[in-house]
Amino acid sequence: MTAKRTKAVTPLWRWQVLAAIFVLAITLTGAAPRAHPLLVVLVGGALIVGLFLLGVRAWRGLDEVAREAQKTACMWGARIGAGVNFILVLMLVVSGGAWLPAHLSPQMYVVLGIGASALPMIVAYQIYWSVWWLKRR
Amino acid sequence: MNNRLRILRAERGWSQADLADRLDVSRQSVNAIETGKYDPSLPLAFRIARLFGLTIEEVFTDEDASAAKAAE
Numbered sequence: 100m101t102a103k104r105t106k107a108v109t110p111l112w113r114w115q116v117l118a119a120i121f122v123l124a125i126t127l128t129g130a131a132p133r134a135h136p137l138l139v140v141l142v143g144g145a146l147i148v149g150l151f152l153l154g155v156r157a158w159r160g161l162d163e164v165a166r167e168a169q170k171t172a173c174m175w176g177a178r179i180g181a182g183v184n185f186i187l188v189l190m191l192v193v194s195g196g197a198w199l200p201a202h203l204s205p206q207m208y209v210v211l212g213i214g215a216s217a218l219p220m221i222v223a224y225q226i227y228w229s230v231w232w233l234k235r236r
Numbered sequence: 237m238n239n240r241l242r243i244l245r246a247e248r249g250w251s252q253a254d255l256a257d258r259l260d261v262s263r264q265s266v267n268a269i270e271t272g273k274y275d276p277s278l279p280l281a282f283r284i285a286r287l288f289g290l291t292i293e294e295v296f297t298d299e300d301a302s303a304a305k306a307a308e
């Protein structure tokens with residue numbers, strides 16, 4: 100028996116959580132009034148490169164079946180999530196933003212918007228990924 | 237596409253995990269291929285066939301081709 104590690108089908112949810120934290124950190128840093136733009140770019144750039152390298156490592160740890168699951172889930176999960184986002188935007192326009200939290204700074208609205216638009220896509224991706232594997236058990 | 241993976245594996249007394257290790261794929265992937273719910277790529281199909289010392293046609297059978305042959 101080989102000593103090498105068996106391939107895993109673990110979803111990339113850990114990297115997505117990390118990505119969400121990083122995106123939030125970058126956005127908040129950018130929203131901080133005293134943050135130097137150059138510092139934000141440097142920190143943000145380093146985080147993005149680090150995240151990309153982690154993603155490459157995770158991708159290489161997957162076999163072809165797991166990669167197929169990832170690709171399909173990314174494709175359809177992202178589309179379904181984008182559809183939900185579209186509906187949310189329409190609801191926002193129609194309601195005049197009545198259900199938005201009041202008294203937020205413009206920067207925080209941007210942060211909220213980024214988070215709110217990423218969430219449906221991540222959730223749809225996870226659901227699609229789970230269903231894909233459940234159907235192939 | 238049908239395959240004889242489960243039979244070939246059983247003949248050798250391998251578990252799905254054993255086969256997965258030998259093919260460098262996950263156990264879940266072996267199960268998906270065995271049950272015919274995932275058709276492997278050509279490189280993986282060659283790897284499977286090579287592992288059992290068989291040709292691809294001896295491991296995998298094309299349902300459409302079998303049906304067409306039977307209809308003749």
